[in-house]
Amino acid sequence: MSERAAKITPADSEEEADDQITDSAAPDAATEVDEDADTTSAPTPVTTGAESVVRALENAGVEYAFGVQGGAIMPVYDALYDSDITHVTMAHEQGASHAADAYGIVSGEPGVCLATSGPGATNLVTGIADADMDSDPMVALTGQVPTEFVGNDAFQETDTTGVTTPVTKDNTFSSDPDRVGSDVSEAFALAREGRPGPTLVDLPKDVTKAETDREPDAPKTPDTYHVQERADSEIVADAAERIENADRPVMLLGGGVIKGEASEACREFAIEHEIPVITTMPGIGSFPEDHELSMEMAGMHGTGYANMAITHCDTMLAIGTRFDDRLTGGIETFAPDAEVIHVDIDPAEISKNIHADYPLVGDAETVVGQLSEAVETSPAAKKWRVQCQQWKSDYSMAYDAPEDRPVQPEFVVEALDEATADDTIVTTGVGQHQMWACQYWTYTEPRTWVSSHGLGTMGYGLPAAIGARLAADDDQDVVCIDGDGSFLMTLQGLSVAVRENLDITVAVLNNEYIGMVRQWQDAFFEGRHSASNYNWMPEFDKLAEAFGAAGFRIDEYDDVADTIEEALDYDGPSVIDVHIDPQANVYPMVPSGGDNGQFALEDDHL
Amino acid sequence: MITYEFRKSKLSRLHTNHEVVRVKRGLDGPAPEERPTPDGRRNKQGIRIDPEVEAKHEPRRTVISALVTHEPGVLSDVSGLFSRRQFNIESLTVGPTEDDERARITVVVEEPDPGIDQIKKQLRKLVPVISVRELEPDAMRRELALVKVTADEPAQVNAVADMYDATTVDSSPETATFEITGSRQKIEAAIETFGQFGVREISRTGTTALARGTEDTAAPVSATESAADGANQDGTYTQTADDD
Ligand SMILES: Cc1ncc(C[n+]2csc(CCOP(=O)(O)OP(=O)(O)O)c2C)c(N)n1
Numbered sequence: 001m002s003e004r005a006a007k008i009t010p011a012d013s014e015e016e017a018d019d020q021i022t023d024s025a026a027p028d029a030a031t032e033v034d035e036d037a038d039t040t041s042a043p044t045p046v047t048t049g050a051e052s053v054v055r056a057l058e059n060a061g062v063e064y065a066f067g068v069q070g071g072a073i074m075p076v077y078d079a080l081y082d083s084d085i086t087h088v089t090m091a092h093e094q095g096a097s098h099a100a101d102a103y104g105i106v107s108g109e110p111g112v113c114l115a116t117s118g119p120g121a122t123n124l125v126t127g128i129a130d131a132d133m134d135s136d137p138m139v140a141l142t143g144q145v146p147t148e149f150v151g152n153d154a155f156q157e158t159d160t161t162g163v164t165t166p167v168t169k170d171n172t173f174s175s176d177p178d179r180v181g182s183d184v185s186e187a188f189a190l191a192r193e194g195r196p197g198p199t200l201v202d203l204p205k206d207v208t209k210a211e212t213d214r215e216p217d218a219p220k221t222p223d224t225y226h227v228q229e230r231a232d233s234e235i236v237a238d239a240a241e242r243i244e245n246a247d248r249p250v251m252l253l254g255g256g257v258i259k260g261e262a263s264e265a266c267r268e269f270a271i272e273h274e275i276p277v278i279t280t281m282p283g284i285g286s287f288p289e290d291h292e293l294s295m296e297m298a299g300m301h302g303t304g305y306a307n308m309a310i311t312h313c314d315t316m317l318a319i320g321t322r323f324d325d326r327l328t329g330g331i332e333t334f335a336p337d338a339e340v341i342h343v344d345i346d347p348a349e350i351s352k353n354i355h356a357d358y359p360l361v362g363d364a365e366t367v368v369g370q371l372s373e374a375v376e377t378s379p380a381a382k383k384w385r386v387q388c389q390q391w392k393s394d395y396s397m398a399y400d401a402p403e404d405r406p407v408q409p410e411f412v413v414e415a416l417d418e419a420t421a422d423d424t425i426v427t428t429g430v431g432q433h434q435m436w437a438c439q440y441w442t443y444t445e446p447r448t449w450v451s452s453h454g455l456g457t458m459g460y461g462l463p464a465a466i467g468a469r470l471a472a473d474d475d476q477d478v479v480c481i482d483g484d485g486s487f488l489m490t491l492q493g494l495s496v497a498v499r500e501n502l503d504i505t506v507a508v509l510n511n512e513y514i515g516m517v518r519q520w521q522d523a524f525f526e527g528r529h530s531a532s533n534y535n536w537m538p539e540f541d542k543l544a545e546a547f548g549a550a551g552f553r554i555d556e557y558d559d560v561a562d563t564i565e566e567a568l569d570y571d572g573p574s575v576i577d578v579h580i581d582p583q584a585n586v587y588p589m590v591p592s593g594g595d596n597g598q599f600a601l602e603d604d605h606l
Numbered sequence: 607m608i609t610y611e612f613r614k615s616k617l618s619r620l621h622t623n624h625e626v627v628r629v630k631r632g633l634d635g636p637a638p639e640e641r642p643t644p645d646g647r648r649n650k651q652g653i654r655i656d657p658e659v660e661a662k663h664e665p666r667r668t669v670i671s672a673l674v675t676h677e678p679g680v681l682s683d684v685s686g687l688f689s690r691r692q693f694n695i696e697s698l699t700v701g702p703t704e705d706d707e708r709a710r711i712t713v714v715v716e717e718p719d720p721g722i723d724q725i726k727k728q729l730r731k732l733v734p735v736i737s738v739r740e741l742e743p744d745a746m747r748r749e750l751a752l753v754k755v756t757a758d759e760p761a762q763v764n765a766v767a768d769m770y771d772a773t774t775v776d777s778s779p780e781t782a783t784f785e786i787t788g789s790r791q792k793i794e795a796a797i798e799t800f801g802q803f804g805v806r807e808i809s810r811t812g813t814t815a816l817a818r819g820t821e822d823t824a825a826p827v828s829a830t831e832s833a834a835d836g837a838n839q840d841g842t843y844t845q846t847a848d849d850d
């Protein structure tokens with residue numbers, strides 16, 4: 001006994017080690033205030049690097065920051081103590097980065113997340129990579145070991161800028177106390193300007209502790225960073241002519257339309273020229289799906305009519321999309337008859353995956369404005385529009401919901417949509433439930449669809465709902481449509497939602513399966529369910545209650561409407577464990593690399 | 607009890623007297639083989655092509671020069687970009703320039719045209735990159751190699767060195783080390799010729815390059831500009847046989 005006890009390290013040894021390292025590095029910052037400074041109207045002058053960092057956040061208008069404390073980031077947290085910025089302590093740093101990402105999507109301004117060095121920083125990486133893939137504005141601030149220890153494998157040292165270079169728009173190791181605030185300002189400017197994305201500033205503890213009276217510069221992108229606002233007017237004129245003469249035009253709206261605040265302009269353009277509109281998944285919400293011209297989403301699980309229209313169009317006005325493979329399917333068969341007019345703010349997206357016949361580099365709203373002016377006559381495409389409507393009825397999304405089978409997931413999504421207002425924000429995990437949430441919820445407004453598109457991160461839904469909740473208007477509902485597997489990955493976030501009393505409703509479409517994988521195994525691996533059947537799941541309603549949230553359960557059609565109503569009415573976080581048909585599959589489906597026009601509508605088509 | 611209007615559900619319970627609906631996983635609609643198909647096709651690069659003639663873009667070797675801010679991490683940003691996006695590079699060199707705050711990175715790549723275009727655009731996107739240009743075929747390109755050969759036959763070794771204007775950097779009873787400067791072809795030819803004596807070690811710098819005459823090697827370009835634009839028309843210099 002005693003021998004064993006002697007070997008046990010003190011419980012606080014980690015903190016001690018942490019302190020040893022960090023405290024020896026920099027002299028304690030003196031709090032000497034410059035007597036001459038004009039403090040009448042301006043806020044208190046900064047005295048340390050950390051205060052300068054927080055000042056940069058304040059100057060950028062930050063209201064919320066999501067993060068987790070730790071040794072190397074402590075000086076920054078100490079400076080936050082006196083700030084009006086509300087810090088939301090998350091249960092896990094991954095949640096902090098997803099919450100910041102969702103905050104950025106909903107508000108349009110960079111979401112902020114903080115973490116300590118080492119594991120704090122690496123835990124942020126998934127959310128940073130997610131924001132990078134989806135071009136969401138985000139600023140991540142990470143603590144780092146003091147500069148003199150960098151490179152020595154010090155306690156909780158990770159080469160954070162090295163790890164995050166491939167998944168950030170830009171990152172900086174901030175080594176100068178006089179510059180550290182300005183580095184954060186610059187990170188803000190870069191995160192939101194041009195094509196948005198995540199930026200990261202790595203903050204060594206000695207730098208944030210060091211004395212400085214340098215206020216941060218105003219947010220400004222570096223001189224080497226250029227954004228083109230207006231597209232080449234000659235190409236605009238050619239593209240306009242192409243649109244005027246189109247027989248089978250479509251507009252394809254991507255996430256860039258929403259980020260570029262071009263939804264309104266695109267809506268007007270489409271309606272004026274009566275052009276059918278298709279969206280990508282990140283483009284959901286850029287055009288009202290209940291409008292006659294809406295063909296909804298195309299791609300792997302897009303509607304049959306969107307995939308028919310995209311395959312047969314002769315002119316495609318694509319705006320703010322990077323032609324991801326989940327959208328295009330096989331490149332060879334993607335819109336093979338279409339001349340492509342590609343509007344994007346990032347020149348590197350032009351002709352990256354799909355050749356642009358009319359490359360229009362510029363800001364989406366500005367370029368759509370240019371096109372509106374240049375297009376004089378609407379295309380004579382009556383026949384095509386009739387064809388599109390025909391496809392809408394040929395390939396209707398109507399699903400069977402036999403009462404003697406378990407509840408169908410589509411029904412639950414429709415019921416949630418019915419029970420909530422149009423401006424309700426939907427977040428999701430990744431899997432089948434995410435696709436049903438795309439297909440069976442009717443989105444009508446931008447910034448109401450909050451999901452992990454490019455990275456496809458299970459576990460995104462709940463932390464995203466937390467971030468979305470804080471960015472949304474108070475009277476807007478936030479609903480997370482989650483999968484059982486996805487929910488399990490980040491459900492510790494419920495502790496945050498309860499503590500902060502955030503009014504969100506999580507509907508777990510529980511099939512006790514890694515459903516999307518199970519569907520693929522049935523289609524492509526002879527039904528061999530290797531590691532896709534959970535077989536056992538905790539009772540999510542009870543789990544929610546243990547966290548202090550309201551828990552509900554749905555097993556039958558009769559429960560659906562009332563339970564949803566009750567959960568939505570609950571003022572605070574609620575979780576509905578919806579036991580859906582475990583055999584339900586997502587259709588239509590284009591197998592990866594397949595021909596969009598050959599989407600499968602049922603198992604036999606694969 | 608709350609009742610909703612469902613747009614897409616065919617829930618049988620909405621009718622009091624429901625028949626058993628067949629259990630099917632999926633949706634109704636014409637099967638894939640019953641649908642019309644378009645005539646066209648694209649190639650792997652996403653370019654519309656005549657389905658009869660499958661145009662192929664052959665890789666070509668070219669030099670891309672980038673002017674960057676001289677700060678830590680730029681080289682790893684650039685090399686990371688190349689590995690991440692699987693661009694084929696032959697060599698990459700970096701060094702200071704006339705301006706202390708700027709460095710020049712010279713990359714020799716071998717890619718088909720769309721790939722070269724992507725390389726330039728992706729490089730331009732990196733924040734510390736100031737400007738990027740693909741150099742004309744007549745640009746000045748030079749490489750330096752150190753070649754250590756077995757010097758059992760000093761006279762013959764020196765004769766080969768003379769052939770390639772190689773300078774002796776070091777000699778010992780068993781070895782002679784030469785410095786050769788010139789185009790890639792010249793260096794490769796020299797190495798091959800030295801091979802007869804036994805090459806013990808080689809170190810090459812990779813190609814560095816500048817545009818000819820008054821032409822800027824990497825001047826800021828507009829965002830839409832893609833290829834190496836316009837020809838080098840300075841005309842004051844005649845291409846030498848050494849040039850790559
Ligand atoms: C972090 C992460 N790990 C693994 C995957 C691979 N994956 C994609 S969908 C899926 C199943 C998700 O299960 P669930 O959340 O229950 O959703 P369902 O498909 O059942 O609706 C998995 C494992 C992923 N997308 N993300």
Ligand SMILES: [Mg+2]
Nearest residue numbers: 483484513515
């Ligand atoms: Mg599941």
